[in-house]
Amino acid sequence: MNILENKKVIIIGDRDGIPGEAIKACVETVPSAEVLYASTECFV
Template identity: 50%
Template sequence: MGKLAGKKLILLGERDGVPAPAMEACFKNSGAEVIFSVTECFV
């Protein structure tokens, strides 16, 4: 188990940077639970 095991995550992705689905894929095996994930355009 990692440091994020049992934690809840809120992921804010950026359209021209790292999108939220990519972050979700990275955290998938961390033991953390993604409770909210969204990709926005910050201009």
């Protein structure tokens, strides 16, 4: 059982950390997880 099974996910990545698209690629490996929104922001 995966913690993301049957979950809807909102992803906010960091430009100087882990980008949102990289996190999205990992979440998409769980077949039943649904990515609703993914973005990379710059927090200064």
